[in-house]
Amino acid sequence: MTMVEEHTTLFWQHLVQEDWEKRSRSFDSIPSSLCRLDAQAIFRLLTWCSEHMAASEVRSYLHRADRTVWQLCTKPEPDVLPMRADGSLANYHDRMRRAIPREDGYSIFVNEVIRYDPQAWRSVRDFVRGLVQHIGLPTRGFDSGVGLGQYDFTPFGLHVDPGRSAFVLPIVGHKHFRIWPADYVKQHPELVRSHGNYGPLVKDSLMLEAGPGGLLYWPSDAWHIAEGANDGEFTVMVAIGALLGTGRMLATVPCDVDNLQQSARNMPEGFAATMEGTHIMKRGATADQVWLAFLSGLGLRHPISMRQDALPDERLQAQPRSPILWRPLPDRQFAIAVNGHCTVETGDWIPESLDQINTGASFEVPELAQKLVEWLWACRALENARPA
Numbered sequence: 001m002t003m004v005e006e007h008t009t010l011f012w013q014h015l016v017q018e019d020w021e022k023r024s025r026s027f028d029s030i031p032s033s034l035c036r037l038d039a040q041a042i043f044r045l046l047t048w049c050s051e052h053m054a055a056s057e058v059r060s061y062l063h064r065a066d067r068t069v070w071q072l073c074t075k076p077e078p079d080v081l082p083m084r085a086d087g088s089l090a091n092y093h094d095r096m097r098r099a100i101p102r103e104d105g106y107s108i109f110v111n112e113v114i115r116y117d118p119q120a121w122r123s124v125r126d127f128v129r130g131l132v133q134h135i136g137l138p139t140r141g142f143d144s145g146v147g148l149g150q151y152d153f154t155p156f157g158l159h160v161d162p163g164r165s166a167f168v169l170p171i172v173g174h175k176h177f178r179i180w181p182a183d184y185v186k187q188h189p190e191l192v193r194s195h196g197n198y199g200p201l202v203k204d205s206l207m208l209e210a211g212p213g214g215l216l217y218w219p220s221d222a223w224h225i226a227e228g229a230n231d232g233e234f235t236v237m238v239a240i241g242a243l244l245g246t247g248r249m250l251a252t253v254p255c256d257v258d259n260l261q262q263s264a265r266n267m268p269e270g271f272a273a274t275m276e277g278t279h280i281m282k283r284g285a286t287a288d289q290v291w292l293a294f295l296s297g298l299g300l301r302h303p304i305s306m307r308q309d310a311l312p313d314e315r316l317q318a319q320p321r322s323p324i325l326w327r328p329l330p331d332r333q334f335a336i337a338v339n340g341h342c343t344v345e346t347g348d349w350i351p352e353s354l355d356q357i358n359t360g361a362s363f364e365v366p367e368l369a370q371k372l373v374e375w376l377w378a379c380r381a382l383e384n385a386r387p388a
């Protein structure tokens with residue numbers, strides 16, 4: 001284990017022991033390997049969304065100075081998001097400031113932005129890896145989104161997201177979240193949906209705060225509200241949720257991140273029943289395929305975006321950290337999964353070939369496996385071989 005990996009493992013070990021689903025907590029700094037998304041990467045993600053509004057999930061709110069909030073719409077115009085001509089998040093914010101009245105604020109939420117950006121997808125997958133190592137895979141997977149703007153309060157006030165254990169990575173500016181535990185809000189229902197003017201109840205809240213390089217965490221039953229800094233700072237955050245579900249279904253399933261193929265062989269008992277009716281159980285797919293795809297994407301809600309270019313006519317090698325998983329099916333068939341994608345192929349040669357590719361050694365595309373290798377290339381499981 002490298003020192004960076006050790007540092008990361010210790011961080012998660014500590015968080016899981018002390019805080020996971022128990023208490024809210026902020027960290028001024030976390031191992032740098034956990035946050036490889038910076039302002040430039042987020043600008044790139046959001047620019048893509050502004051150019052593909054139909055494919056993006058965007059909610060945009062205008063906040064009035066009198067603390068009323070106007071939901072503009074769920075299908076806003078592209079220019080509410082950063083556009084290529086802005087060149088940076090900072091310039092985008094300047095443009096927004098010119099477009100809205102001086103006293104007012106704005107907040108924008110974009111869901112699942114990573115599904116179109118392989119680099120960001122890998123960053124979030126790498127972030128959750130250390131958590132999964134300790135708790136297993138949340139049975140509803142992980143969501144991830146971006147929130148940005150300049151605003152006093154979360155537009156819909158104090159709320160809870162049942163079953164969603166939350167991580168916030170501040171990318172620009174300092175994020176402040178005020179938290180009350182579930183039991184407290186039960187005793188003080190007047191807090192529900194409130195924003196500001198909490199009266200004496202404020203003294204029993206916990207304020208979480210962190211800037212870029214830090215992290216905020218709260219358990220799935222914590223009531224929370226984002227509060228802007230007094231100077232109306234522009235903030236951008238990446239929010240990642242571990243979706244544990246509610247009720248009596250499994251909250252997590254075992255997953256050995258260091259040996260995913262081992263986990264691939266052992267589909268957890270009750271997995272199919274737990275997944276029934278969720279977005280994860282895709283129409284027409286068998287439980288074997290769903291389990292394998294889910295495992296290979298470490299629970300991220302969407303698979304990595306597929307690449308469209310042709311397989312290069314060169315030696316290839318596996319992408320490190322994207323192990324290709326397989327599970328035998330009847331009739332010499334195999335389910336094969338990587339980066340959240342799954343396919344079915346026929347042939348006794350499959351396990352040995354995949355094991356060979358997974359060693360990371362460079363290889364030439366065998367005639368027999370041309371179609372499979374093309375699929376692996378599209379799923380970003382492979383890269384051009386580095387010169388020996």
Ligand SMILES: [Fe+2]
Pocket residue numbers: 159160161224
């Ligand atoms: Fe929330």
